[in-house]
Amino acid sequence: MDADEPHRAEAIPQSERVTVNLTGKAVQSLQRLQELTGYNKTDCINRALIIANEVENMSREPGAVYWRETPDSELMLVRFV
Numbered sequence: 001m002d003a004d005e006p007h008r009a010e011a012i013p014q015s016e017r018v019t020v021n022l023t024g025k026a027v028q029s030l031q032r033l034q035e036l037t038g039y040n041k042t043d044c045i046n047r048a049l050i051i052a053n054e055v056e057n058m059s060r061e062p063g064a065v066y067w068r069e070t071p072d073s074e075l076m077l078v079r080f081v
Contacts, residue, residue: 020045030044030045033048055080056080059078059079059080064077065077065078065080066078
């Protein structure tokens with residue numbers, strides 16, 4: 001690669017099949033997401049992982065994630081454990 005070439009984005013890996021054991025709370029959340037969105041389990045899990053990755057990236061120092069319950073309410077710092 002020539003130093004003058006623009007930096008290329010990393011290639012997106014092909015799909016991968018995995019088996020996971022969900023907790024009871026995760027099962028309830030997955031069912032609720034399916035009801036709310038109309039997506040199947042695979043799509044809900046894929047979206048959740050993508051969003052979780054973005055949230056982790058945003059919450060790394062010096063960044064932070066904030067939530068506001070209503071447009072008029074105070075901002076609250078969100079911590080993920």
